[in-house]
Amino acid sequence: MHLGLVGLGKMGGNMRTRLRAAGHTVVGYDRDAALSDAQDLADLVSQLPAPRVVWVMVPAGEPTQATIEELASLLAPGDLVIDGGNSKWTDDQHHATLLAEHGVGFVDCGVSGGVWGLDNGYALMCGGAAESVAQAQPIFDSLKPAGEFGFVHAGTQPGAGHYAKMVHNGIEYAMMQAYAEGWELLEAVDLVDNVPAVFNSWREGTVIRSWLLDLLSDAISKDEHLEAIKGWADDSGEGRWTVQSAIDHAVPMPAVTMALFSRFVSRQSDSPAMKAIAAMRNEFGGHAVQRDK
Numbered sequence: 001m002h003l004g005l006v007g008l009g010k011m012g013g014n015m016r017t018r019l020r021a022a023g024h025t026v027v028g029y030d031r032d033a034a035l036s037d038a039q040d041l042a043d044l045v046s047q048l049p050a051p052r053v054v055w056v057m058v059p060a061g062e063p064t065q066a067t068i069e070e071l072a073s074l075l076a077p078g079d080l081v082i083d084g085g086n087s088k089w090t091d092d093q094h095h096a097t098l099l100a101e102h103g104v105g106f107v108d109c110g111v112s113g114g115v116w117g118l119d120n121g122y123a124l125m126c127g128g129a130a131e132s133v134a135q136a137q138p139i140f141d142s143l144k145p146a147g148e149f150g151f152v153h154a155g156t157q158p159g160a161g162h163y164a165k166m167v168h169n170g171i172e173y174a175m176m177q178a179y180a181e182g183w184e185l186l187e188a189v190d191l192v193d194n195v196p197a198v199f200n201s202w203r204e205g206t207v208i209r210s211w212l213l214d215l216l217s218d219a220i221s222k223d224e225h226l227e228a229i230k231g232w233a234d235d236s237g238e239g240r241w242t243v244q245s246a247i248d249h250a251v252p253m254p255a256v257t258m259a260l261f262s263r264f265v266s267r268q269s270d271s272p273a274m275k276a277i278a279a280m281r282n283e284f285g286g287h288a289v290q291r292d293k
Contacts, residue, residue, distance in 0.1 A: 001138050002027070004044045006067055007057035007085075008035040011111065014118035015057065015084075015143060022142035041070050051078040053136055060087045060237070068095050077103025080135050084109045088241055089159030089166065092127065096158035105132035108158055109140075110165020121145030125168070126153050127160030163245075170242030170256040172212070173235075177259035179216050187225065196220045233263045 001024055005016050008030035016026045027047045029038040038044035045052060052075060056067050064087055071081055081099055083092065083106070092108040099106045106128055113122035122143045126133050133140075133153050144150040154160040186195045199217040203209055220226065239260040246253040265271060282288070 001025070001053070002048050003139055004029070004038075004048050004052065004054035005057060006030075006041065006044070006054060006071075008032070009057070010115055011084075011113075011117070012057035014115065015055075015122070018118050018121075019139065019142055024139065024142060041067070042074055045071070045074045050076065051080065051135070052076075053080045053082065053139070055082045055084055055139070057084050060085050060091070064091070065095075068098065072099055072102050072104060075099075075102065075104045078105075079103075080105040080107065080132055082107045082109050082136060082139075083162075084111045086110075086165070086236060086238060087162055088237075089127075089163040092159040092162055093157075096128070105129065105135065106158060107132050107136060108161045110161045110168065111143075112165065112168060117143075121150060123168075124151045125161040125164040126151075127155050127158055127162065127164075129156055166238045166241050166245070169236065169238040170253070173239045173242075173259035173263075174255040175210065175212055177255075177262055179213060183216065183220065196224055231266055233266045235260060235263045239263070 003019065003024055003026050005012055005019075005026050005028045008016060008028045012028070012030070013035065016028050019026050027037045027044050028035065029041060029044045030036050038047060045054070048054070054071055054075070056064060056071070058064055058067055064083060064085055068081060068083070075081070081095075081104060083095060087095075087108065089108070092106070095108075096106040108127045110125035111117075111122050112125075113120060122145070124140050124144055126140065130153070140151055152164070154164040183195065183199070186192050186198060192198060196217065199213065199220060203214055203217060223229070239256065243253060243257050243260055245251075246256070278290075
């Protein structure tokens with residue numbers, strides 16, 4: 001089938017390649033003219049046969065909002081927009097309403113797979129009306145991994161797909177934190193001689209084997225003490241949304257919450273809170289403090 005794809009960065013560009021390899025006709029647009037098949041969104045829409053399907057793969061927030069607003073003015077009743085970025089589920093509800101006013105369908109699609117998706121396929125979590133999902137099903141089938149799993153129509157309400165992807169990312173935060181803490185402990189003791197070999201041994205037959213474990217094992221096999229990497233970790237926003245939603249629904253999520261807060265700690269070269277703790281320990285117990293020179 002034909003597809004318009006807006007945003008040809010690391011994910012979008014690889015998705016275009018995978019879809020073309022599967023026999024689909026993809027017209028891509030990106031602000032970088034060297035990557036584009038179209039001069040602008042109007043040109044992209046003009047190259048697609050009706051009913052048109054346009055996949056938006058741009059950063060969440062204002063870039064996605066502006067793109068969908070422009071597409072709403074260009075598309076016709078019966079066309080479909082898919083938001084495959086990391087939008088917040090509440091934005092999806094607004095976008096679905098906006099497009100519906102023009103008779104245009106909307107599907108939100110959480111996408112996982114990163115730069116490996118080109119070869120391995122992308123896990124897809126979709127939200128939206130059943131008929132809208134069915135309209136783009138050949139695209140989803142070509143993007144997903146081979147096998148039984150990797151695609152889900154998470155719910156018929158706009159935002160269901162991105163909400164599922166948000167929770168997925170929250171779980172990812174906690175899993176990464178657990179592996180990282182285990183690695184740090186193994187590094188800290190004199191008892192274990194070969195930490196990379198230990199991590200590699202866990203990759204087969206253990207209950208904690210996973211793709212994240214594979215990736216960490218590969219990283220420490222190349223740089224055993226991770227000396228080339230600074231201990232600073234950003235957050236995409238979805239971890240925060242997960243924790244906030246858990247609070248709103250009174251769902252306890254201590255592991256995900258602490259993993260998010262640990263990322264905040266990573267950005268402090270000299271933690272203000274730890275300064276206060278050191279001061280209190282010194283006051284009540286005379287414990288030693290390290291002072292700035």
